[in-house]
Amino acid sequence: MVHILKRARNLRQLLWIRNGPGAIQLPKEVTKIHLEFHPKLIGSAFRGARHFWHEMMPRMKYRNPTVPMSVTRHKDPNGGAYLHIYTSTATPASSQTTNPPGTANASPEASNTLTPDTTEPTHTFEIKTLHESEILDLLVEKTGAVVLRTPPEEAQEMEEFKEFEVRAEKDRIEVRERLLRERREAQLLKLARGEVPNAA
Amino acid sequence: MAPARSFLAPLSRTTVPFTSSVRPSIPQLAFAPLEQLSKRWILRGTKIENKKKKANKNFTNYDLREIEQFSLIDAMHYIRAFEVGRNPTSSKYDLAVRFRTQRSGPVVRNRLRLPHPVKTDIRICVIAPPDSKVADDARAAGASLVGEDEIFAQVKEGVVNFDRCICHIDSLQKLNKAQLGRILGPKGLMPSTKLGTVVSNVAQAVRNMVGGSEYRERDAVVRLAIGQLGFAPEAMQANIKAFMESLRKDIGQMSSEKEVHEVVLSSTNAPGFTLNGEYRGPNSISPKELSGPL
Structure with missing residues (x-):
């Protein structure tokens, strides 16, 4: 099992997932969010999309556990990167279907039931070459999501953690240097005693 | 600490040609002026050779009151x-x-x-006479491959498309004669009594394995x-x-x-x-x- 201290430190990631860019409350109309991009960055064409998935989507999912969020990765390096937003109110207006809102157009079961998702997304954005923060701004603007503020005590804690990281990096370098020096000295001692190491 | 070491290194280098084959490393310390060696250094050097740290009988466990717990x-x-x-x-x-x-x-x-069950798509091979009641039971319980000689022939050709293998107790001799241990053994698929994969009630075993x-x-x-x-x-x-x-x-x-x-x-x-x-x-x-x- 991972050491308890390591686990405890890892759990401070929870602050990361609670706060920061992406901590938004989506309005009730949003039924699904879907992201589509190529798994490689390819210059910086898909960097924003990938970072958006990796850094912001966990926060969004944490704040909106009921909204299905999915990602597909296509294999075409020249293909696009898209952000699809599905909403429940806009569908009857755009396409005159007889389905009551909230059943057919909600389409959240698509990945579970293996039936192809036929509903059209309400908004589709081309997000190739966009920065992840630009994608987030786009999403917030179009859906009218509420950006949640970080509580001051958690902000302070995050600040402390940042300092801790900086210090840890410094310590890591120091420790590594000392360790290497000791090893080198031990090696020299060994050589001096006439015990020829196998490698040399 | 540091001066003792830096002093020691050149000293021992000079003495080595004469002593290395005859004397163990500890007496070499006697050449160095004792006051220059810290006491701790000697203690540490001797301690390692004489006493091994006694391992704890139990696994170390930490107090969980400090760590955050979740529902x-x-x-x-x-x-x-x-x-x-x-x-x-x-x-x-x-x-x-x-x-x-x-x-x-x-x-x-x-x-x-x-x-x-977490994993339900497990493929089970049952080695039993293909037209017996045992085989029917096994198929009903969810085995994907049931048979004897056909399976042996397949495996010998290198076609192993199953994840688990169970053998009926009466077919064990045939299995051993077929000498599949070289192929199935390394994959961990060879049935053996020790592992509980040679059984008389095949259907029960299969049922336990599917989703088990x-x-x-x-x-x-x-x-x-x-x-x-x-x-x-x-x-x-x-x-x-x-x-x-x-x-x-x-x-x-x-x-x-x-x-x-x-x-x-x-x-x-x-x-x-x-x-x-x-x-x-x-x-x-x-x-x-x-x-x-x-």
């Missing part, structure tokens, strides 16, 4: 957020149970059927894939309860003392969450919110 729903809430955008069929919840136990002694090892999972204690921890990522909190609760109950029974049958120390829920891409044994905390969201698709 099941809170943990699932976080884990689902960490797993966003991943393939729901490849990511899984896993549970690690840590014991307070001795380093030596018997270990917990068993298999169980979870109320909601094995677990085993290693370094005082039992790990098990406990659920698919799409499971609702109720299903997870049922699975965890079944697993803990099974562990309790295993421990009850043992002679040595074991107690559950910590239960950690994690998943493929999420950190581990120590569970506090409760289903919902005071600030938890409703279980319904976690029941939907990812």
Whole structure:
């Protein structure tokens, strides 16, 4: 099992997932969010999309556990990167279907039931070459999501953690240097005693 | 510390040609002026040779009062957020149970059927006469491949398209004659009585294997894939309860003392969450919110 201290430190990631860019409350109309991009960055064409998935989507999912969020990765390096937003109110207006809102157009079961998702997304954005923060701004603007503020005590804690990281990096370098020096000295001692190491 | 060392290195280098083959390394210290060597250095040098540190009889366990603990729903809430955008069929919840136990002694090892199986697409091969009642039972129980000589021929050609292999007790001789151990052995598929894969009641064994999972204690921890990522909190609760109950029974049958120390829920891409044994905390969201698709 991972050491308890390591686990405890890892759990401070929870602050990361609670706060920061992406901590938004989506309005009730949003039924699904879907992201589509190529798994490689390819210059910086898909960097924003990938970072958006990796850094912001966990926060969004944490704040909106009921909204299905999915990602597909296509294999075409020249293909696009898209952000699809599905909403429940806009569908009857755009396409005159007889389905009551909230059943057919909600389409959240698509990945579970293996039936192809036929509903059209309400908004589709081309997000190739966009920065992840630009994608987030786009999403917030179009859906009218509420950006949640970080509580001051958690902000302070995050600040402390940042300092801790900086210090840890410094310590890591120091420790590594000392360790290497000791090893080198031990090696020299060994050589001096006439015990020829196998490698040399 | 440092001056003693830097002094020692050149000194020993000069003395080595004369002494290295005859004298052990410790007496060399006598050449160095004693006051220049710190006492600690000598102590440390001798200590390593004379005394080995006695290993603790029990595994070290840490106090859990300092660490944050989570209710099941809170943990699932976080884990689902960490797993966003991943393939729901490849990511899984896993549970690690840590014991307070001795380093030596018997270990917990068993298999169980979870109320909601995690892996259901397991392919089982049954070695039994193809047109017997045993074979029919095995097929009914979910075996994907049943037969004797055809399977032997297939395996010899290198076609092994199954994940588990069970042998009926009457077919064992035939199996041994076919000499498949060289092919199946390295893959861990060769049936043997020791592993409980040579049985008389094949149907029962197959049923236990389909959707069954094995677990085993290693370094005082039992790990098990406990659920698919799409499971609702109720299903997870049922699975965890079944697993803990099974562990309790295993421990009850043992002679040595074991107690559950910590239960950690994690998943493929999420950190581990120590569970506090409760289903919902005071600030938890409703279980319904976690029941939907990812």
